[in-house]
Amino acid sequence: MSELIVVAPDDLREIGRAPVDDAKSVDAKVTAAAQAMASWAAASPMHRAEALLAIGAATRERIPELADALSREQGKTRKEAKMELDRYAGPFLQYAGLATAIGGRHTRLAPEVEGLVERVPVGVVAAIVPWNFPASLFASKLAPALAAGCGFLIKPADTTPLITLELAEIAKRFLPTGLLDVVIGGAEVGEALIAHPDIARVAFTGSTAVGRRIGAHAGKELKRVSLELGGCDPFVLLEDADVPAAVRSLVGTRFYNAGQVCVAPKRLIVSERVADEAIELLSGKLARITPGPGLSETATMGPLHTEQGRTLLEDQVADAADRGATLVGGGRPDGEDVERGWFARPALVVDPPAGARVRTEETFGPVLTVIRVRDEDEAAAVANETRYGLGASVWSGDQDRAFRLARRIPAGxxxxxxxxxxxxxxxxxxxxxxxxxxxxxxxALDSYLEDRTFIYRG
Incomplete structure (x- = not known):
């Protein structure tokens, strides 16, 4: 079995290796999960709840060491890594409670006819998660699947397998052997996993392009599928809003995890009456962001995760500049501790024209596009320039006005x-x-359950 070499994005040094799966090992892992699921699905809801609570507690005990490992592998700061691992543990508590509330229903249909609806686990789940939040996105799928009684296989990104393996080992201590396992490899391994006849449900988080391919593969076999994909989220700031409060919120979300967040706002669509104020406040806050290695005590933002990601981001910004946009900040930082990794300075791209890539593509990094608008109608039109619809934000001093505008922007x-x-x-x-x-x-819990209906004479 071949090995995957994992390098740290802040200095490109090797930090570990992971075994790569093939079709044979994928088959063995799926078969083992299906076999283990028989006893897990038959266990009492309270038994499953106790196991979920134990996983959450055991993980929390190790957050300090796990945070260092996550920071080193993914690149985010130690503070951000601790926050993510806390979010990893949370769903196990949440779905432990919901595990005991799974029920069906009974209905009297006629004087001598009864109806019964039972809720059963959908089957073995294949989850595929990206590198930006390898821990929290793991738990958001694993916890409800376990609560429902499913077997579970997780395929992490091939650049962040190590933290997934560590977290899975903790969880396995409280689960039947084989119920949970990790599948490692590239697209071919992922396709083998999805195509396996014993996989009933596919849960994917990642890019829209890959999501389309996964949806097509799953659809051929009529597997249940959920796709949480990319976004180019608008943040609409109207002239009657609390501008300083809006800017604080915007910076805290846009530049978190070096801007590598699918649901972070990518485009500030701001009333021209308060645009200069917002840009000035943003510029001041960006100047205080310090890129550096995630484990550095002084860094407030880690590197981008890959060279390809940084190159794409730089190309998107260059396209906007070539079209006449004004750049505030940006470029690559200087210093001995940032010369080897994939570091970038945060930037504003102000007033790019329609058609610029930063207005229509997902910018996955510490770049915020700023677009001035005259009124609500123009704000809605700019917000809807893309076909994305993940998240949106609207800020106004008039809440009814904000809701009216928000309902014009398709977003989940x-x-x-x-x-x-x-x-x-x-x-x-x-x-x-x-x-x-x-x-x-x-x-989420409902998506891992299947309804079965029985009609009988009472």
């Missing part, structure tokens, strides 16, 4: 005068080119 998750935080209690996912299906909340 919208914030009104609120910090761009995703809550585990609520369903999360996109519309249009940002995918379909929902994670988090009771909706």
């Amino acid at each position: 998750y919208t914030w009104i005068n609120a910090l761009g935080r995703v809550y585990d209690e609520l369903p999360f996912g996109g519309v249009r080119d940002s995918g379909f299906g929902r994670e988090h909340g009771t909706e």
